[in-house]
Amino acid sequence: MNNLVKKSLLLIVALALGTFAFGVATAQDGQTICFAFQDLETEFWVAGHRAITDTLRGQGIEVLEYNANEDPNRQLEQVRECITQGVDGIIIIPQDGDSANTIIAEAQASDVPIAVFNRPPNDTSAGVVVVADNVSATEQAVEFIAQKALRQFEITGEAVTPLILVGALQDTNAIGRRDGFFNVITRYNERYPGLFNEPIEVATEWDAATALSNLEAAITAKPEVDFIFTSSDFLFPTIRSVLEPRGMWVPAGQPGHVLLAGLDGDATACMLIDEGYVDATGVQNLFLEAELTMDRLLQAIADGETAPNEVLLDPGFALTAGNIYFQRDEMWGCLLYDEGFLDQ
Amino acid sequence: MNKESAVSTINEPLNVAQTFSGPQASPPQTSSSGIVRFVRGLLVSDYFVLYLTIVFFSVSSIFFTTLANPGNIANQVQNMWPLLAVAIGQTFVLIIGGIDLSVGATMGITSVVGAVVMAETLDPAFFDKSPLWGTLMRESGGILAGSPFAVPAAVIVMLLLGTFIGFLNGFAITRFRLAPFMVTLVTSTFFAAFALWLTQSRNISGIPDSFVMLGKGDIISIFLGEKLTPDIARRDILPFITYPFLITVGLAIMAQFILSRTVFGRRMFSIGTNRKASEISGVPNTSVTIRVYMFSGFCAAVASILYSARLAIGQPSLGGGNLLLDIIGAAVIGGTSLFGGKGSIRGTFFGVAFFVLLLNILNAMRLSPFVIDAVKGFIILIAALLDITRTRLANRQAGSGA
Numbered sequence: 001m002n003n004l005v006k007k008s009l010l011l012i013v014a015l016a017l018g019t020f021a022f023g024v025a026t027a028q029d030g031q032t033i034c035f036a037f038q039d040l041e042t043e044f045w046v047a048g049h050r051a052i053t054d055t056l057r058g059q060g061i062e063v064l065e066y067n068a069n070e071d072p073n074r075q076l077e078q079v080r081e082c083i084t085q086g087v088d089g090i091i092i093i094p095q096d097g098d099s100a101n102t103i104i105a106e107a108q109a110s111d112v113p114i115a116v117f118n119r120p121p122n123d124t125s126a127g128v129v130v131v132a133d134n135v136s137a138t139e140q141a142v143e144f145i146a147q148k149a150l151r152q153f154e155i156t157g158e159a160v161t162p163l164i165l166v167g168a169l170q171d172t173n174a175i176g177r178r179d180g181f182f183n184v185i186t187r188y189n190e191r192y193p194g195l196f197n198e199p200i201e202v203a204t205e206w207d208a209a210t211a212l213s214n215l216e217a218a219i220t221a222k223p224e225v226d227f228i229f230t231s232s233d234f235l236f237p238t239i240r241s242v243l244e245p246r247g248m249w250v251p252a253g254q255p256g257h258v259l260l261a262g263l264d265g266d267a268t269a270c271m272l273i274d275e276g277y278v279d280a281t282g283v284q285n286l287f288l289e290a291e292l293t294m295d296r297l298l299q300a301i302a303d304g305e306t307a308p309n310e311v312l313l314d315p316g317f318a319l320t321a322g323n324i325y326f327q328r329d330e331m332w333g334c335l336l337y338d339e340g341f342l343d344q
Numbered sequence: 345m346n347k348e349s350a351v352s353t354i355n356e357p358l359n360v361a362q363t364f365s366g367p368q369a370s371p372p373q374t375s376s377s378g379i380v381r382f383v384r385g386l387l388v389s390d391y392f393v394l395y396l397t398i399v400f401f402s403v404s405s406i407f408f409t410t411l412a413n414p415g416n417i418a419n420q421v422q423n424m425w426p427l428l429a430v431a432i433g434q435t436f437v438l439i440i441g442g443i444d445l446s447v448g449a450t451m452g453i454t455s456v457v458g459a460v461v462m463a464e465t466l467d468p469a470f471f472d473k474s475p476l477w478g479t480l481m482r483e484s485g486g487i488l489a490g491s492p493f494a495v496p497a498a499v500i501v502m503l504l505l506g507t508f509i510g511f512l513n514g515f516a517i518t519r520f521r522l523a524p525f526m527v528t529l530v531t532s533t534f535f536a537a538f539a540l541w542l543t544q545s546r547n548i549s550g551i552p553d554s555f556v557m558l559g560k561g562d563i564i565s566i567f568l569g570e571k572l573t574p575d576i577a578r579r580d581i582l583p584f585i586t587y588p589f590l591i592t593v594g595l596a597i598m599a600q601f602i603l604s605r606t607v608f609g610r611r612m613f614s615i616g617t618n619r620k621a622s623e624i625s626g627v628p629n630t631s632v633t634i635r636v637y638m639f640s641g642f643c644a645a646v647a648s649i650l651y652s653a654r655l656a657i658g659q660p661s662l663g664g665g666n667l668l669l670d671i672i673g674a675a676v677i678g679g680t681s682l683f684g685g686k687g688s689i690r691g692t693f694f695g696v697a698f699f700v701l702l703l704n705i706l707n708a709m710r711l712s713p714f715v716i717d718a719v720k721g722f723i724i725l726i727a728a729l730l731d732i733t734r735t736r737l738a739n740r741q742a743g744s745g746a
Contacts, residue, residue, distance in 0.1 A: 062710075064707070064710065065712065065713050066707065066713060067713030067714065067716075067717070069665045069666050069717070070661075070664065070665050071664065071665040071666070071667060072655055072659065073426075073651050073654065073655060073662070074665070074667075076654065076655060077419075077423050078707075080419050080422075080423075081416070081419060081420075081704065081707060083415075083419075083579055084410070084413060084415035084416040084418075084419045084579075085410045085413075085416065085708075086410070096547055098547040098549050098655070098656075098657045098659075099547070099655050099657065099659075101549075102654075102655050102656055102657075109579075110577070110579035111577055111579060112579070122549070
């Protein structure tokens with residue numbers, strides 16, 4: 001046989017085998033949940049994905065996974081595909097709040113209950129929406145720092161100078177975290193006058209380079225800063241690069257320690273709490289959020305409810321140097337850290 | 345003989361795809377067995393991808409019964425139209441031996457500009473930092489908010505802008521003799537960033553319903569089965585003839601006509617096959633190339649209309665991610681050569697159908713989404729290798745048949 005034709009046949013066979021070799025599945029009985037996520041590029045989403053898929057599969061529920069690669073149009077197509085496959089319910093992590101509304105409407109118009117995990121749609125009146133209470137989680141973390149600051153204040157009589165790295169303020173998460181920070185500072189100053197100096201606000205726009213230059217400028221101007229709160233844990237390496245050359249990157253218990261707190265609960269924050277550099281972080285209780293999402297969706301399916309509409313809040317919790325030994329298993333970042341996520 | 349007809353005559357022998365493709369072009373190799381001749385004919389056939397798609401679908405449907413579900417078929421067909429619209433433009437560019445990496449960014453910027461024209465409301469909390477705020481964007485909406493001409497004007501502006509970006513590409517490529525890859529990459533980077541800057545990375549919602557209809561409006565829907573209840577559930581109503589279908593099929597027919605029935609189409613194949621020879625033959629390479637890139641920009645704008653309408657937002661990041669891979673992949677799978685001189689709209693249609701079906705099958709297999717992306721890349725690689733094999737086979741047949 002002609003060589004070229006042989007090669008061509010080989011290619012076609014490879015094409016067919018390549019497609020089918022990854023496994024042939026047969027239709028299964030029982031419940032099927034479609035899980036359409038926008039991507040898994042951060043530690044938070046990786047852990048969320050695992051929490052949801054593991055739990056659902058653990059309950060014998062079949063999970064159809066779809067990755068939209070940050071393309072909301074692709075996500076809409078995937079959700080439509082889920083609907084035609086006759087899934088019992090849909091969980092989405094949308095790319096943005098606007099497309100989320102369209103996707104929710106699409107699912108509900110087809111009588112399929114849908115839940116949104118952690119990233120709320122602009123209009124939260126439709127669908128099951130599970131979101132973190134940023135104000136509450138921040139308050140819990142800052143409260144822990146305020147207690148430490150109070151003890152320091154009672155011994156030395158010197159006011160504490162707080163600094164907050166603020167996120168992009170068009171983001172509701174950033175607004176909630178800033179509000180939580182100021183709520184605690186104001187409350188403690190009312191109760192213990194003179195405890196905190198006027199907080200310094202440093203804009204980050206959720207950008208590490210912007211945060212670095214603005215923080216350097218702020219610390220140079222006010223080196224007496226002794227408490228820093230970052231609106232997201234991803235900025236701890238940035239904070240370190242500013243404090244370390246100035247001799248201010250010191251673990252707790254040693255002279256010159258700057259009180260540090262953040263929010264998210266990622267693997268880096270867990271490691272730094274372990275090492276004593278960070279005092280507390282507000283944790284989005286990823287596992288609780290996953291549980292709330294799945295429980296409400298499964299309940300809707302069981303009740304035959306095709307368009308459940310409800311907002312469920314995750315109050316979050318603070319992981320601190322004081323409770324890390326008891327609560328580290330509840331923090332998604334610590335689980336990743338313990339699995340060697342930061343060694344990769 | 346006038347110049348036009350002279351050029352046509354000169355160009356016709358250069359049209360490798362038209363001359364050599366098709367099962368009827370089987371060479372008289374008497375020593376080959378019947379099976380070999382059949383396989384060879386199949387491989388060089390214009391309908392090769394269609395046959396492959398049908399075989400894939402038929403075999404897969406045995407294992408995954410949901411694939412043959414009418415709802416699934418209707419859904420997958422609807423998914424094809426926007427991708428086909430943009431892939432048609434890319435096919436034109438590939439035929440002349442170019443590449444247009446800016447189609448994604450063109451979709452993003454046209455989506456945003458169209459929304460700025462027609463949006464009915466705009467939230468100052470999101471857009472007050474936009475450079476357009478207070479001039480073209482206000483709390484009361486876009487430039488023509490509330491006007492009955494808002495949607496037609498927005499559509500026209502989107503199409504014109506897409507065509508203009510294509511013109512910029514074609515102009516830079518021909519006048520400055522820059523590589524298409526480099527020019528369209530620069531254009532892509534610029535317009536993607538420009539779209540994000542205009543909106544400060546925000547989607548623009550508040551799009552009029554009449555525009556949204558262009559993306560998901562059904563003209564004829566069908567219901568299969570017995571009507572047992574007074575109301576038919578929405579999920580049981582299947583879209584049949586939709587606006588995206590009409591728009592894209594209209595575009596495809598026009599493109600196929602240009603390619604196969606006009607001098608302009610022949611010139612495109614001529615340029616893609618041998619740019620120097622076509623120039624010597626009197627083909628106006630510069631103007632053809634510019635017009636081809638303009639058409640690609642136009643097609644990207646059409647796709648932008650369909651995608652934006654479907655999600656009911658002006659989206660600056662539209663066309664990002666892996667969409668470019670899908671567009672080029674679908675065209676290549678459809679038999680359009682990355683080296684130019686070969687391709688057809690029919691083939692691209694088959695390529696898009698195969699691509700959409702492939703994703704559908706991979707999803708039905710319950711594969712990990714990460715594996716699916718890897719398989720997609722693998723399939724495109726195989727398609728590219730097959731393209732080389734088919735071209736060699738066609739050339740051999742032509743050589744022995746001549």
